[in-house]
Amino acid sequence: MKKEVRVRFAPSPTGALHIGGVRTALYNYLLARQQGGTMILRIEDTDQTRFVPGAETYIIESLKWAGITIDEGVGVGGPHAPYRQSERKEIYAKYAKQLIEQGDAYYAFDTEEELEQMRERLKAAGAEQQQYNSITRMQMRNSLTLSAEEVNKLMQDGVPYVIRLKVPRKEEIRLNDLIRGWVMVHSSQIDDKVLMKSDGMPTYHLANVVDDYLMKISHVIRGEEWLPSAPFHVLVYKFLGWENEMPQFAHLPLLLKPTGDGKLSKRDADQMGFPIFPMNWSDPKTGELAKGYKESGYLPEALINFLALLGWNPGNDQELFSMDELIQAFSLERINKAGARFDIQKAQWFNQHYLRQQSNEALAKAFVEELQKHNQTCDVAKAEKIMLIMKERITFVKDAWENGKFFFYTPEQYDTAVASKKWNADAVKVISEYATALKSTEVFDATTAKATLENTCVQVGIGSGKIMQALRLALTGMGAGPDLMMIMEIIGKEESILRLQKAINTLTVS
RNA sequence: GGUCCGUUCGUCUAGGGGUUAGGACACCAGAUUUUCAUUCUGGUAACACGGGUUCGAUUCCCGUACGGACUACCA
Numbered sequence: 001m002k003k004e005v006r007v008r009f010a011p012s013p014t015g016a017l018h019i020g021g022v023r024t025a026l027y028n029y030l031l032a033r034q035q036g037g038t039m040i041l042r043i044e045d046t047d048q049t050r051f052v053p054g055a056e057t058y059i060i061e062s063l064k065w066a067g068i069t070i071d072e073g074v075g076v077g078g079p080h081a082p083y084r085q086s087e088r089k090e091i092y093a094k095y096a097k098q099l100i101e102q103g104d105a106y107y108a109f110d111t112e113e114e115l116e117q118m119r120e121r122l123k124a125a126g127a128e129q130q131q132y133n134s135i136t137r138m139q140m141r142n143s144l145t146l147s148a149e150e151v152n153k154l155m156q157d158g159v160p161y162v163i164r165l166k167v168p169r170k171e172e173i174r175l176n177d178l179i180r181g182w183v184m185v186h187s188s189q190i191d192d193k194v195l196m197k198s199d200g201m202p203t204y205h206l207a208n209v210v211d212d213y214l215m216k217i218s219h220v221i222r223g224e225e226w227l228p229s230a231p232f233h234v235l236v237y238k239f240l241g242w243e244n245e246m247p248q249f250a251h252l253p254l255l256l257k258p259t260g261d262g263k264l265s266k267r268d269a270d271q272m273g274f275p276i277f278p279m280n281w282s283d284p285k286t287g288e289l290a291k292g293y294k295e296s297g298y299l300p301e302a303l304i305n306f307l308a309l310l311g312w313n314p315g316n317d318q319e320l321f322s323m324d325e326l327i328q329a330f331s332l333e334r335i336n337k338a339g340a341r342f343d344i345q346k347a348q349w350f351n352q353h354y355l356r357q358q359s360n361e362a363l364a365k366a367f368v369e370e371l372q373k374h375n376q377t378c379d380v381a382k383a384e385k386i387m388l389i390m391k392e393r394i395t396f397v398k399d400a401w402e403n404g405k406f407f408f409y410t411p412e413q414y415d416t417a418v419a420s421k422k423w424n425a426d427a428v429k430v431i432s433e434y435a436t437a438l439k440s441t442e443v444f445d446a447t448t449a450k451a452t453l454e455n456t457c458v459q460v461g462i463g464s465g466k467i468m469q470a471l472r473l474a475l476t477g478m479g480a481g482p483d484l485m486m487i488m489e490i491i492g493k494e495e496s497i498l499r500l501q502k503a504i505n506t507l508t509v510s
Numbered sequence: 511g512g513u514c515c516g517u518u519c520g521u522c523u524a525g526g527g528g529u530u531a532g533g534a535c536a537c538c539a540g541a542u543u544u545u546c547a548u549u550c551u552g553g554u555a556a557c558a559c560g561g562g563u564u565c566g567a568u569u570c571c572c573g574u575a576c577g578g579a580c581u582a583c584c585a
Contacts, residue, residue, distance in 0.1 A: 012585050047584055112583085128512050129581075162583050180515070189513050197583040204585050228514055228580040251515085254578070258521080261577065306522095309534090313523060317533045336516095336523080339578060343521045346535045356548095393547040403547095418545090468544040480546030 005037025013055035041073030131191035297396030411477030418479035427470035474503030
């Protein structure tokens with residue numbers, strides 16, 4: 001019988017959610033939705049030293065914005081609550097104790113200095129690896145080398161200790177990764193990782209396995225950085241007697257820097273001028289504000305489409321996917337093995353595409369909001385008209401403001417290159433006649449503005465093509481832009497005439 | 511250093527023992543547009559290298575190189 005699909009996204013609240021984390025969450029979500037399964041959000045806050053206030057809320061909000069909905073977990077609850085690992089301490093302690101009693105784990109009392117000394121000693125001896133493992137553990141201070149009385153004494157005295165897994169000395173550990181196939185590691189290469197820390201909190205390695213088992217997770221979909229420790233996790237499942245219930249693993253390829261080597265980092269993003277976080281994030285420690293995709297003008301559907309295709313493809317030429325289409329088409333088998341370079345240009349292309357698909361009403365609303373940032377007001381009808389003629393030429397809503405300030409301001413300056421080339425006697429003649437003719441128009445819109453212009457040109461005897469650039473210059477101060485007649489309609493009759501006259505008075509004929 | 515993972519146009523990728531190695535982004539050119547952008551058409555551009563196996567390998571195998579991840583009482 002097929003197991004119910006239950007997947008989890010399990011971030012640490014150590015800061016803002018990285019864009020790579022959004023992709024991991026997305027792949028989990030897509031599988032869950034496609035299989036009619038459950039998407040769980042678990043917060044892995046076992047490292048109290050790295051806890052960042054606000055991070056958890058940020059993660060939840062970001063997923064929400066991206067359209068990744070959570071069925072069970074922090075923020076929504078569910079049958080396996082609590083979903084915050086710091087609230088599950090006793091559970092992990094119980095299983096750690098079980099491992100100790102079975103003889104598969106042991107107490108270790110070594111101090112940080114002692115561990116450091118061990119590593120240095122091994123390094124000096126030319127050992128290939130400096131690990132706490134089946135060989136070196138016999139030289140350390142733990143419940144394997146100490147007598148029961150000594151161990152009891154140390155514990156009664158309150159000497160801090162950790163619990164380590166007793167990794168077998170000679171064993172081939174195999175795991176079948178859904179993306180990479182069989183991965184085999186010899187147990188001699190694995191160290192006796194800490195399961196329980198001296199503060200009573202579990203490490204990732206224990207908490208992860210225990211929770212995935214208890215929460216009946218069917219697929220562990222996580223970043224490739226976990227692949228090296230996955231065999232260790234298999235061992236833990238085995239010792240706990242959960243080998244048959246072990247989830248399937250899928251280790252995702254990493255997101256790489258746009259140029260150079262290494263995985264994508266905040267530094268790279270900052271340097272190249274693109275966001276690394278889904279939404280704005282102000283670091284509570286430094287107070288530094290990092291701009292998010294949302295605030296930079298990216299549409300969630302564009303970001304999702306872009307991210308989905310970074311490491312996965314449908315096997316055909318389709319590139320545009322709605323969330324529903326992604327859910328339909330997704331499969332773990334079609335995830336790539338190699339890391340994917342992050343190319344922001346492609347993300348921009350997706351944004352341009354999805355922006356155009358938006359209704360003028362929706363765009364107008366976003367535009368009005370953008371205008372507020374610049375202390376500019378605009379009625380909806382005007383905003384809609386502006387978006388109508390600007391939407392084909394912009395990537396972000398804010399571009400409409402950047403490239404369309406003339407909708408709100410009479411030009412103060414004129415593009416000198418265009419002026420010297422196109423502002424001539426003929427142009428001045430037509431434009432001044434045009435201004436006069438416009439005054440007597442009763443109805444003023446793009447159609448009548450155009451008809452009036454054609455009329456004027458015929459009367460003056462100069463082709464309209466010869467003076468359009470000059471007219472554009474007079475109206476917008478620029479040499480390029482959207483349809484002029486629509487611009488006139490939007491700014492209105494009075495303003496249009498005023499601008500024509502101003503240009504005539506300001507610009508000198510070359 | 512060790513362990514594990516990987517390698518097709520600049521980038522994301524399809525493909526797969528015999529192909530003109532396909533698509534998308536970016537780039538370039540032409541057409542359309544009064545301008546710019548859009549749109550349309552076209553173009554440049556890739557199987558890391560060396561050995562096998564094979565009639566034949568970019569595709570399968572083995573090495574090498576290169577890249578990445580991990581190597582904490584962090585996740």
